[in-house]
Amino acid sequence: MTLDLDSVDRDGAVREARDAVLSRAQLLGGAVAALAAAGLATAGVASAQVGTRDRSVLGYLLSLEYLQDAFYTEAERLGALGGSVAAATQVLGRVERAHVQAFRELLGSSAAARPRFDFQGATEDELAFLRTALALEELSVGAYAGQATRLQSPEILQSTMDIHTVEARHAAWLRRLLDMRPTEGSFDRPRDRRSVVGTIASKGFVVARSEVPVAFGTSARSADLTDWPAGGYIGIHGTDRPELVPGRVSHGCIRMRNGDIVRLARLMPVGTPVTVRS
Amino acid sequence: MRRAATTRRQALAAGGSGALAAAGALAWSDAHAAPSAARTQDALTFLLAVQRVEADFYAGAVRAGALRGKLAAFASAAADHERRHAAFLERALGGAAPDAQPLDLPGELVRQPGRFALAAVRLEDLVVGAFNGQAANLGPQALAQVATVAPVDARHAAWIRALVGMPPAPATADGALTARAVLDGLQGEGLLG
Numbered sequence: 001m002t003l004d005l006d007s008v009d010r011d012g013a014v015r016e017a018r019d020a021v022l023s024r025a026q027l028l029g030g031a032v033a034a035l036a037a038a039g040l041a042t043a044g045v046a047s048a049q050v051g052t053r054d055r056s057v058l059g060y061l062l063s064l065e066y067l068q069d070a071f072y073t074e075a076e077r078l079g080a081l082g083g084s085v086a087a088a089t090q091v092l093g094r095v096e097r098a099h100v101q102a103f104r105e106l107l108g109s110s111a112a113a114r115p116r117f118d119f120q121g122a123t124e125d126e127l128a129f130l131r132t133a134l135a136l137e138e139l140s141v142g143a144y145a146g147q148a149t150r151l152q153s154p155e156i157l158q159s160t161m162d163i164h165t166v167e168a169r170h171a172a173w174l175r176r177l178l179d180m181r182p183t184e185g186s187f188d189r190p191r192d193r194r195s196v197v198g199t200i201a202s203k204g205f206v207v208a209r210s211e212v213p214v215a216f217g218t219s220a221r222s223a224d225l226t227d228w229p230a231g232g233y234i235g236i237h238g239t240d241r242p243e244l245v246p247g248r249v250s251h252g253c254i255r256m257r258n259g260d261i262v263r264l265a266r267l268m269p270v271g272t273p274v275t276v277r278s
Numbered sequence: 279m280r281r282a283a284t285t286r287r288q289a290l291a292a293g294g295s296g297a298l299a300a301a302g303a304l305a306w307s308d309a310h311a312a313p314s315a316a317r318t319q320d321a322l323t324f325l326l327a328v329q330r331v332e333a334d335f336y337a338g339a340v341r342a343g344a345l346r347g348k349l350a351a352f353a354s355a356a357a358d359h360e361r362r363h364a365a366f367l368e369r370a371l372g373g374a375a376p377d378a379q380p381l382d383l384p385g386e387l388v389r390q391p392g393r394f395a396l397a398a399v400r401l402e403d404l405v406v407g408a409f410n411g412q413a414a415n416l417g418p419q420a421l422a423q424v425a426t427v428a429p430v431d432a433r434h435a436a437w438i439r440a441l442v443g444m445p446p447a448p449a450t451a452d453g454a455l456t457a458r459a460v461l462d463g464l465q466g467e468g469l470l471g
Contacts, residue, residue: 091447098450145425154414157421161413161428162451165406168429169447172436176446181355182437186362188429190422 050106054156057147059112060193061160062103064140066114067205068096071136075123085126085177092133092170099163106156116208130178137171139199142191214238214261218274222252234276237261312417319374321415324457325424326367326375328408331469332401332431333360334381339388348441349391356398356434363427370423382471395442397467402435404463407455 050058072093075081081089104111122132144164151157172182200206215237222232236254238261239245245257254276256264313321336357339345345353368375387397409428416424436446455463464470 091445095447095450141429145422145429148413148425149418149422158410158414158454159451161410161425162454164425165410165428165432165452166447166450168432169436169452171429172433173440173446176437176440182440183355183359183430183433186359186430187366187426190425 050156051152053150053152055107055110057150057160058103058107058156059110060197061144061147062100062107062111063115064136064143064196064200065096065099065103067117067200068136068140069093069100070114070117071119071123071133071205072096074117074119075129078123080124081126081129085130088173088177089129095166095170102159115206117205118207119205130174134171134174134178137167137174139191139196140167141171141188143193143196145188145190146192146196148190214258214265216265216268216270218276220252220274220276236264236274313415315417317415318417318420319371321412322367322371322420322424323374323376325408325412326364326371328405328460328464329360329364329367329427330378331381331464332405333357333364335383335388335397335401335469336360338381338383339394342385342388344389345391345394349395352398352434352438352441353394356438359430359434363430366423366427370420384468387468395438397469398438399435399442399444400463400467401469402431402438403452404455404460404467405431406435406452408457408460410452410454411456411460413454 072089075089076086076093079086100114119132122128141164144160144167148157148161148164151160168188175182215235218234218236220234222234232252234252234254236256238258239255245255247255336353339353340350340357364378386393388394406428409424409431413421413424432452439446439448461470
């Protein structure tokens with residue numbers, strides 16, 4: 001214990017190598033901050049460089065970030081929360097959106113689509129909001145800890161841990177807002193992927209693996225479509241429940257599989273005459 | 279005796295230097311090999327030294343008895359956690375853990391509530407950066423162990439920040455710090471005695 005940096009690393013070369021790795025890893029951390037500020041792309045981290053195993057871990061973590069992003073963003077949009085809770089929601093939402101964007105950049109075209117969520121009122125009631133937010137943050141803390149040893153790239157590991165500790169800060173913050181001790185004990189328990197995925201599934205927050213991507217309006221009206229706020233116009237739209245196609249479940253709208261409606265959107269400019277036949 | 283000349287900074291740096299060493303050409307791919315046992319040991323030694331600084335700081339504050347209310351509650355919880363963290367990392371290092379050296383802190387850091395709180399904010403933020411900065415230097419077992427400790431210190435950081443009216447989570451990602459940056463930061467706060 002009598003060595004110091006200078007005696008081990010006389011010419012500075014070793015130190016330089018280590019520092020280079022760290023600064024490369026911080027490209028993502030830096031990019032996350034830049035994303036929050038300016039919505040810029042993740043500079044210097046090319047998606048093609050991410051290995052298969054890391055891709056799987058990042059995809060799983062992205063699904064957790066999607067969940068948190070959607071939860072805070074919806075709470076903010078509905079505007080039912082006030083005071084310090086509303087202020088925290090703004091910050092938390094901004095951070096989780098930046099995490100989503102960073103992971104999506106890293107995953108490139110292999111990033112899963114944003115799922116559709118139903119928070120069952122938890123974004124409108126202060127106590128339900130805080131309890132749910134805390135549950136999601138605690139789940140994330142455990143999930144990130146559980147993935148640490150599965151990541152192969154030191155740079156991605158580094159950046160992921162930089163996010164892990166932010167989720168832990170969020171958990172502590174929410175616990176204070178709930179008048180709870182910021183930490184239960186001296187150690188945080190890691191959670192494996194199966195248990196995290198199972199817990200989320202049990203809440204029923206994820207109602208569709210992707211949203212409805214495209215909807216066309218027509219000038220046709222349906223006599224059956226009486227409960228639509230702006231009147232009974234017939235739409236042509238995708239669906240988050242493709243198992244209902246083909247079928248007669250709507251009040252007149254034409255429901256298509258998402259892949260088909262996306263293709264139709266490429267082929268059919270707005271203004272194209274449409275004839276609907278029974 | 280030569281040993282007496284050893285500063286806290288040198289002791290910390292002994293671990294830190296290993297953490298800085300031997301990175302070589304790390305490939306950004308699945309083919310990356312886990313860090314060696316020697317590198318893991320160096321990184322753990324450095325992190326143990328940092329946890330001991332925290333444990334001594336909070337224990338000193340509790341002993342001084344000048345804190346009241348929420349600050350006192352924070353200090354005694356953190357003292358307990360950091361003592362356990364240090365013991366945990368000592369066990370993780372097995373027989374390789376160096377002996378602890380007593381830390382002689384400037385009295386005002388543990389006796390003046392305002393100074394204590396700001397030093398604690400700085401310390402916890404530095405320690406979070408220290409953990410994240412060493413993640414890639416740890417073998418799988420040590421990494422899994424450290425991943426149970428680092429988030430608790432991040433909670434401390436959020437906790438004390440909220441107590442002094444600072445944003446609990448000021449960034450979208452906590453910056454990883456090099457061993458050198460951690461040493462400089464601790465020294466700058468007077469936390470290395």
